[in-house]
Amino acid sequence: MRRRTPAGLVEAEPGPAHHIEFDGRPVPALPGQTIAAALWADGVLAWRTTRVGGKPRGAFCGIGSCFDCLATVDGRPNQRTCLLPAEPGTTVTTQEGHGRADLAV
Amino acid sequence: MVGAGVVGAACAYYAARAGLAVAVVDRGPVAGGTTGAGEGNLLVSDKEPGPELDLALLSTRLWRELAEDLGEAVEYEPKGGVVVASTAAGHEALRAFAAGQRAVGVIAEEVPGERLRELEPHLAPGLAGGFHYPQDAQVQPALAAAHLLRAARRMGAELITGETVTAVDLGPDGAVRGVRTDRRRLAAPAVVNAAGTWGGELAALAGVHLPVMPRRGFVLVTEPLPRVVRHKVYAADYVANVASGSAGLETSAVIEGTPGGPVLIGASRERVGFDRTLSQEVLRRLAGQAAELFPVLADVTVLRAYRGFRPYLPDHLPAIGADPRVPGLHHACGHEGAGIGLAPATGLLIAEQLTGKQPELDLGPFRADRFPVVGTA
Amino acid sequence: MPTSPSDPSSFGPPADASSGPLADPLFDPLFDLAVIGAGPAGLAAAVTAADLGLRCVLLDGGQGTGGQYYRHPAPGLGAARPDRLHHHWSAYTGLADRLAAHERAGRAAFRGGHQVWALERTGDGFAAHVTRGPESTDRATVRSRSVLLATGAYERQLPFPGWTLPGVVTAGGAQAMLKAGLVLPGRRIVVAGSGPLLLAAASSLVTAGAEVPAVVEATAYLGYARRPGVLAGVPGKLVEGAGHGGALLRHGVRLRPRSAVVEAHGTDRVTGVTVARLDARWRPLPGTERRIDCDALAVGHGLLPQIDLATELGARTRTGPDGAVALAVDARLRTSVPGLWSAGETNGVGGADLALAEGELAAYAVAGALPEAGTLRRRSRLRAFAELMAAAHRPGPGWTGWLRPDTDVCRCEEVPVAAIREAVDDLGAGDPRTVKLLTRAGMGWCQGRMCGPAVACLAGSAPGSASGGPGPDRRPLGCPVPLSQLAAGPSPESPAS
Numbered sequence A: 001m002r003r004r005t006p007a008g009l010v011e012a013e014p015g016p017a018h019h020i021e022f023d024g025r026p027v028p029a030l031p032g033q034t035i036a037a038a039l040w041a042d043g044v045l046a047w048r049t050t051r052v053g054g055k056p057r058g059a060f061c062g063i064g065s066c067f068d069c070l071a072t073v074d075g076r077p078n079q080r081t082c083l084l085p086a087e088p089g090t091t092v093t094t095q096e097g098h099g100r101a102d103l104a105v
Numbered sequence B: 001m002v003g004a005g006v007v008g009a010a011c012a013y014y015a016a017r018a019g020l021a022v023a024v025v026d027r028g029p030v031a032g033g034t035t036g037a038g039e040g041n042l043l044v045s046d047k048e049p050g051p052e053l054d055l056a057l058l059s060t061r062l063w064r065e066l067a068e069d070l071g072e073a074v075e076y077e078p079k080g081g082v083v084v085a086s087t088a089a090g091h092e093a094l095r096a097f098a099a100g101q102r103a104v105g106v107i108a109e110e111v112p113g114e115r116l117r118e119l120e121p122h123l124a125p126g127l128a129g130g131f132h133y134p135q136d137a138q139v140q141p142a143l144a145a146a147h148l149l150r151a152a153r154r155m156g157a158e159l160i161t162g163e164t165v166t167a168v169d170l171g172p173d174g175a176v177r178g179v180r181t182d183r184r185r186l187a188a189p190a191v192v193n194a195a196g197t198w199g200g201e202l203a204a205l206a207g208v209h210l211p212v213m214p215r216r217g218f219v220l221v222t223e224p225l226p227r228v229v230r231h232k233v234y235a236a237d238y239v240a241n242v243a244s245g246s247a248g249l250e251t252s253a254v255i256e257g258t259p260g261g262p263v264l265i266g267a268s269r270e271r272v273g274f275d276r277t278l279s280q281e282v283l284r285r286l287a288g289q290a291a292e293l294f295p296v297l298a299d300v301t302v303l304r305a306y307r308g309f310r311p312y313l314p315d316h317l318p319a320i321g322a323d324p325r326v327p328g329l330h331h332a333c334g335h336e337g338a339g340i341g342l343a344p345a346t347g348l349l350i351a352e353q354l355t356g357k358q359p360e361l362d363l364g365p366f367r368a369d370r371f372p373v374v375g376t377a
Numbered sequence C: 001m002p003t004s005p006s007d008p009s010s011f012g013p014p015a016d017a018s019s020g021p022l023a024d025p026l027f028d029p030l031f032d033l034a035v036i037g038a039g040p041a042g043l044a045a046a047v048t049a050a051d052l053g054l055r056c057v058l059l060d061g062g063q064g065t066g067g068q069y070y071r072h073p074a075p076g077l078g079a080a081r082p083d084r085l086h087h088h089w090s091a092y093t094g095l096a097d098r099l100a101a102h103e104r105a106g107r108a109a110f111r112g113g114h115q116v117w118a119l120e121r122t123g124d125g126f127a128a129h130v131t132r133g134p135e136s137t138d139r140a141t142v143r144s145r146s147v148l149l150a151t152g153a154y155e156r157q158l159p160f161p162g163w164t165l166p167g168v169v170t171a172g173g174a175q176a177m178l179k180a181g182l183v184l185p186g187r188r189i190v191v192a193g194s195g196p197l198l199l200a201a202a203s204s205l206v207t208a209g210a211e212v213p214a215v216v217e218a219t220a221y222l223g224y225a226r227r228p229g230v231l232a233g234v235p236g237k238l239v240e241g242a243g244h245g246g247a248l249l250r251h252g253v254r255l256r257p258r259s260a261v262v263e264a265h266g267t268d269r270v271t272g273v274t275v276a277r278l279d280a281r282w283r284p285l286p287g288t289e290r291r292i293d294c295d296a297l298a299v300g301h302g303l304l305p306q307i308d309l310a311t312e313l314g315a316r317t318r319t320g321p322d323g324a325v326a327l328a329v330d331a332r333l334r335t336s337v338p339g340l341w342s343a344g345e346t347n348g349v350g351g352a353d354l355a356l357a358e359g360e361l362a363a364y365a366v367a368g369a370l371p372e373a374g375t376l377r378r379r380s381r382l383r384a385f386a387e388l389m390a391a392a393h394r395p396g397p398g399w400t401g402w403l404r405p406d407t408d409v410c411r412c413e414e415v416p417v418a419a420i421r422e423a424v425d426d427l428g429a430g431d432p433r434t435v436k437l438l439t440r441a442g443m444g445w446c447q448g449r450m451c452g453p454a455v456a457c458l459a460g461s462a463p464g465s466a467s468g469g470p471g472p473d474r475r476p477l478g479c480p481v482p483l484s485q486l487a488a489g490p491s492p493e494s495p496a497s
């Protein structure tokens, strides 16, 4: 018997997978998935470190309200990956703290 | 002391230090009034020579002393202020203003336009010039009030929150005997009105007229950032707005970083009573002016906005000291947009007066009976 | 398969359509009704309002309709059977089809990716200030005579040691990521917290292939289900409950009532949890701890109404039996703000059936029409049940017993329990606002949504208990907004200007 999976459950026939880039390595993504979903599917749960304690964080609420899933996406910091679609070629970088170190004076 | 804002806290601190038995009463929590809704600038730069500047200079010294004990806890930062002008005429006006201030002990260093970005690398290019005021500083207002009160409590003061003062008790001789709250009587030969924007109501409880009115202000708070603004930076027209008596909306860019990370963007001033409605026009102007001064901010996100009601008296000076109309009644309110900065001086002067000393500054200009009664109060 | 409303090609004019605003009645600058939130309540309201002849715009921050409950896979995932993740899927597709028909006829418009961050009262009604798209790309202003708030709820969280570890996710978040993205946070997922959502989440997770070693529920569990009088009125609920129960039984999921996860273990990600028994006040009982290995934890304590847009306008609120602050509405679902209606979870959390009924009723009220008596009855039955459920799952005060001084309460600003206790014990803070001012708890990106209930509890006051304080949480900005969009100011017309 086929192993139970989310895709199996809803009899999904997704379009062909593409890739996003996460910290320099390719991560597969299905059309329509968010960045956070693609990372989860690849077993990645953390893509940010906190400002004060430097602790790893990833998606928590999954619906855009906790802002824990922030990452630097295509060079722009503080993007909510649970909302942003994973487009072919999207680059995602683990964000350190506020993600704005370049502005420091 | 009626009011647990920063002014009430400073009064309690200095009074307790002078050995008086002190109780502080507030209907809300500590810093629940305007203190919790301001920015915490300790400024001399925006004040022209006169009684308020004297008060500010005294406060500058006192804050520095306080910072030795409380410094880190209240996020005291002697960061200095930078006032900028976009036009040569504006720069000239600043120059004249600074000359007057220097005469009374303010340190003001002229900064030519091309050197502004050495002080503040993210400032917009092409500004005519500015002035650097190294005496300007900053604290986190709510922490300042809370730690002053904690220190006062350690010296024996009592803090009563969540109780509203409903009456000021007067004896047959017309002198103060204490206050009543919704829960108890507090007997005291002296009552200090540190009720901020609500100081007029408290004065009325004692039967005297004090026209404190609210002047609304909004502040925008950005996402946490690294240090992008080093000083407190503001545009030259801020000084004019502060001093203006207009009821209409006035805004000028006032920008500063905080140890917590966010940049604070002020400041608006308008007299609309206690209306809490968010104003799109205020947001538009504050954000627009901030981006004009620091173009880098256009790209950042605003997380929050908050509003407060500055305690405003018609001549922009606070009411400080004994009220000649009611023996035992003292005022320490009406500091408008400068109460955080002016709190220690106010507290010290009140404590000096309460203990029968000669106050360090002449309290004449701050007398509460200086306003004519309009109509029948 | 019915038209999927999240497929932009099949669903209405794009929000930035610039084709002659005057020619198209939908681009009239003033709609009769703006419905904010396209979940069950908002969808039902918009469709009913359009049926009744109102020109209606439906706004949602998400790209498609459905809200949290009817969240479904993106079209690109090609799900043939999205219904397998939903009860009453046909109720959704029915509404989505009707909305699509209204859109084609020019009677209603759906605008996805429209996150409303402030509502403003104007001379002729309201202006909804919007930031658009998941990246907050630009700004729009939508004007309408009246507004119906159907913004739903977000999950209530109570902190515990380790709750910030990657792999600890909200129960609703695990559901949402599964329903929309067909992904799981791990293979062996403990589900914990309190409330009916836990059962739904656990049952989705197991049917999608996860192993769920335990559902850990803080209350005695389903105490209210033993009150047949109330349940008899809500057969839908019973069926739903039985459905979840059946799936859980089939997969051998163990239900642990009167228990809580008191710690999550791991360094870079969760590797296990400690579960302890609770007394009736939710205090963990020493000596009852046991460890369960897992690679993810889905946790939540019910839902909190999302009502900032209304409280900012001064709308009256009430505190429900679950301790959550909701909007106070009258029998016709009017808030205390003239022209502002509210339906669904914003009036107190009660589930999708109740939201559907309230959405419909509110639309009738806005249109000044008489609703069906049956819907009115259904709504009051469901409301009564919701209140009962809310009371059963109200967090007990003893939960703070599982905190440690170094447990972060505020996830955004990393404020530990010790800092909050200092503010309360030494600095005179007795309410959430003062705690926030003194500790930064609640000042971060999420604006206190995750830590709010915990901070209120540690401050010794329930949210909204105003001791001269500010009343319910007030957030002038309903969500973060780019500074440049604030600087741009409202657009004078409806979109596309």
Ligand SMILES: Cc1cc2nc3c(=O)[nH]c(=O)nc-3n(C[C@H](O)[C@H](O)[C@H](O)COP(=O)(O)OP(=O)(O)OC[C@H]3O[C@@H](n4cnc5c(N)ncnc54)[C@H](O)[C@@H]3O)c2cc1C
Binding pocket: B002, B003, B004, B005, B006, B007, B008, B009, B025, B026, B027, B028, B029, B030, B031, B032, B033, B034, B035, B036, B037, B038, B039, B040, B041, B042, B043, B163, B164, B165, B166, B194, B195, B196, B197, B198, B199, B202, B216, B217, B218, B219, B266, B267, B268, B307, B308, B309, B310, B311, B332, B333, B334, B335, B336, B337, B338, B339, B340, B341, B342
């Ligand atoms: C937007 C904005 C920005 C500002 N920025 C700055 C700045 O950068 N620097 C600066 O120095 N100042 C600033 N201010 C001004 C500053 O906040 C005020 O001047 C200061 O808070 C006044 O302190 P206070 O203690 O007099 O009043 P409050 O802090 O308002 O305290 C008064 C207290 O009295 C209590 N009270 C009133 N009536 C009663 C009663 N009957 N019984 C019991 N209690 C009562 C109230 O609950 C309140 O807690 C700003 C103000 C605003 C609005």
Ligand code: FES
Binding pocket: A058, A059, A060, A061, A062, A063, A064, A065, A066, A067, A068, A069, A070, A080, A081, A082, A083
């Ligand atoms: S996971 Fe909460 S905002 Fe993305």
